[in-house]
Amino acid sequence: MTAPMAAPGRPVVTGVRPQDVQECDPAADIAGRVDDQSVPARSAVDIAAIRPAVTLCYLPGRDLDQAELLELAASIAGQPDLLEPHVAFSDDKRHYVSLHRDTHVDVWLLCWTPSNDTGWHDHDISSGAVAVTRGTLTEHNLAIGTQSVRTDVPAGAAFSFGPDHIHRLTGRDPDSVSVHAYSPPLWRMGQYTLGPSGVLRRRSVSYADELRPLDDFA
Numbered sequence: 001m002t003a004p005m006a007a008p009g010r011p012v013v014t015g016v017r018p019q020d021v022q023e024c025d026p027a028a029d030i031a032g033r034v035d036d037q038s039v040p041a042r043s044a045v046d047i048a049a050i051r052p053a054v055t056l057c058y059l060p061g062r063d064l065d066q067a068e069l070l071e072l073a074a075s076i077a078g079q080p081d082l083l084e085p086h087v088a089f090s091d092d093k094r095h096y097v098s099l100h101r102d103t104h105v106d107v108w109l110l111c112w113t114p115s116n117d118t119g120w121h122d123h124d125i126s127s128g129a130v131a132v133t134r135g136t137l138t139e140h141n142l143a144i145g146t147q148s149v150r151t152d153v154p155a156g157a158a159f160s161f162g163p164d165h166i167h168r169l170t171g172r173d174p175d176s177v178s179v180h181a182y183s184p185p186l187w188r189m190g191q192y193t194l195g196p197s198g199v200l201r202r203r204s205v206s207y208a209d210e211l212r213p214l215d216d217f218a
């Protein structure tokens with residue numbers, strides 16, 4: 001086998017040694033790669049422009065794709081009579097209510113204050129969509145070797161993502177409200193934490209657990 005060639009000024013990494021890790025420059029590796037396509041919230045659409053074919057009354061009886069989840073979340077976001085009775089806020093414990101759950105999809109109402117923070121997490125095998133109905137949320141996208149990306153999502157906007165998505169949601173404005181739809185329904189989720197040495201770890205948690213930061217890292 002031919003020995004790996006070193007890029008000018010870069011070490012040849014042939015094994016995992018502490019000195020190799022320290023010499024890497026991940027910020028340079030990903031420079032320029034964080035674009036809007038990498039950040040679903042930056043492709044958020046106007047809820048009012050969505051003409052939903054998928055609603056709670058017209059579910060296809062199978063798992064939904066991202067576009068269908070966006071339609072479903074948008075359709076529910078447009079039903080204040082359904083949402084308002086469940087709206088409540090707490091700085092100490094994020095308020096959320098299950099609006100629907102079946103074999104293929106689950107839908108949640110989430111209420112936010114600026115103190116509410118999910119921490120970094122993924123949704124295991126589920127795709128999802130978020131429709132903001134009141135206030136503004138901030139979506140954070142985890143980046144390694146550079147600052148994480150923050151995108152504000154105001155009321156009236158919605159975005160979707162696949163099961164590859166890792167994010168953190170916080171309430172930017174007091175009394176913010178959002179509708180979240182997932183397919184297949186959330187069952188397990190991954191929460192991310194830093195170990196004592198700074199190594200990133202994933203902890204599998206139940207969908208019924210309240211997501212909150214395990215460590216304070218950005």
Ligand SMILES: [Fe+2]
Nearest residue numbers: 121122123167
């Ligand atoms: Fe999430």
